[in-house]
Structures are given as structure tokens and as C-alpha cells.
Amino acid sequence: MSNLELEVLGQEDAAACCAPMVREPLGEEAAADLAKMFKALSDPVRLRLLSLIASHEGGEACVCDLTGPFDVSQPTISHHLKVLREAGLVGSERRGTWVYYWVLPAALAKLSALLQAPAGTAPATGGGAR
Amino acid sequence: MSNLELEVLGQEDAAACCAPMVREPLGEEAAADLAKMFKALSDPVRLRLLSLIASHEGGEACVCDLTGPFDVSQPTISHHLKVLREAGLVGSERRGTWVYYWVLPAALAKLSALLQAPAGTAPATGGGAR
């Protein structure tokens, strides 16, 4: 039992909270809640921001690292970060001059589990249904 | 290596096509492409539509099964189905009078794999590194 494993358990917990959507119909509330998270992911800039943060050294990045790679203005970046934060996908903290952002793995794991398509239960890609 | 990764491996090579976004920054093109799919999932009606189709008996459902549970008009349902279809998340086919829709598991698996958060690489919720 290492610390690493504990973290894994934390993730699997989140994963276990939501059965794959292909298994049973989503309720109205659950759908509305999840739609907000997917909406946060539905913008190319936010998607790249998220992966930039997650893949950054140490798993976190300050805003100053994030404005460079994009050709949108800095206020726009800040706006997108706010959207990601309010969707519960990232966390943030001010440390002196800079503000650092990091990804919340449990949120990603939750969405990932939701989209999980049980192998063999559904028809294959090519419209194999019947 | 977590159980989650094993499950993904078992699914499709679609899962292998895309490394988790937390591993390396997404390119512009990839982000734009994926954003379209997430955008298709960013509406509660479409989310429920998708899970309704996927969890329906036989893995497919005709439109007549889908208009009932919602309190939006039939043209609206048709519109949402078109969005899901154009995003590559579902397939459809006319069979006599009715049109049937089914989920394309590879697309879901692709997104699911993308959101997979490798255990131990990201700091825990409290924001750890440095």
C-alpha cells in the first residue's frame, strides 16, 4: 500500500460513482450536471489549456505559462480558466505574484468512466447493428 | 497500472489512438476536432438522447422511442440527433418507416481514453507540487 495506490483508489472511487451512460438512461439532473462539464470541454482553447496544465511539469502551471501558446488575449485566457474552474475541472491557488492551476483528476475520471463503452455489448463501428 | 487502463485496452484500438490529454499538450487541430465531439455532448438533451439510445434494447433505438421522454418538440429531437450524427457519435439508418440510431462505441472510447487521468502524475486536490 503506497501513497500512489491511495491516489488511485481516490480516482476509482470517482469512477465508480457513475455507471457508463450506455448502461442506463441518464436522469435529467445528472444530464444537466454532466452537460456543464462537457460544455467546459467544448472549446478548443479550453481543451488545450487543460492538457497544457495537466501535462505541465509538476502537474500544475501558472497563468504566465498559459498565455504564450495561444493567440487570444490574456483576459480571454483568464475567462476560459474561470470556466474550467467553475466546471470543477481544475483548481487554482494564488502563490505570491502568480496564480497556479492544476487539473482535478477525479473530475476527468468521472467523465471518462461515464463514456466507457462496455466492449461487446454495443454494435460495432460500421453500423453493425443487425 | 490500474484496472481502468486495462479496461480501456480491452476496448478498441480507438482507445490507443489518443494518449490521455494529461500526458502531452493537445495540438490545435486535435483540440478543434475533439471540441466538436464534446460540444455535441454539452447539451443535457443530447446527453440523455445518447444514453437512451445506448441503453436501449439491442443497442439501437428508433426516433419514435426517443421523442416520448422529452418535453421538446419532434423537430428539436431531430436536430439534436443530427448534431450527434455529425459529431460521429451515433450512426443511423432508415429501415422502412422508421429511422434507427445506434451509438458508435469507438467514438466514446476515444473520448474516454483522452480523459483518462494517469494515477500519480497529477497532484492531489490540495495542490501539492513545489
Place this chain on the structure above:
DNA sequence: TCCTTGTTTCGATGTCTGTCGATACAGCGA
């Protein structure tokens, strides 16, 4: 203290999206 740098918030604007009713199209049965 003032100034500089980094970040967020505000207000405005043009575009996109969800929704509707009306209508057109596709099969089926009489």
C-alpha cells in the same frame, strides 16, 4: 511611498445555439 508586473473583472459586440411552428419528404396500407 510609488511603480511595475501579473491577473481578474467589467461592459460591449458579433456570432452561435436551442427551440419552435410550418412544411416537405419517405414509406406503408387501403
Place this chain on the structure above:
DNA sequence: TCGCTGTATCGACAGACATCGAAACAAGGA
């Protein structure tokens, strides 16, 4: 053939969203 049912498309409209420049706020250094 005609009429009926199921589904898709069209045109319109209200609301939401992405983006920007300007300005406010926060922290550190001279």
C-alpha cells in the same frame, strides 16, 4: 391512386457564448 404516419428540413427568434479593450485589483521591489 390517395391518405396516413414517421422523420427531416426550413426560417425565425430569444438567449447564451467567445472575444476584445479598458480598467480594477494584488503582490513585490525600488
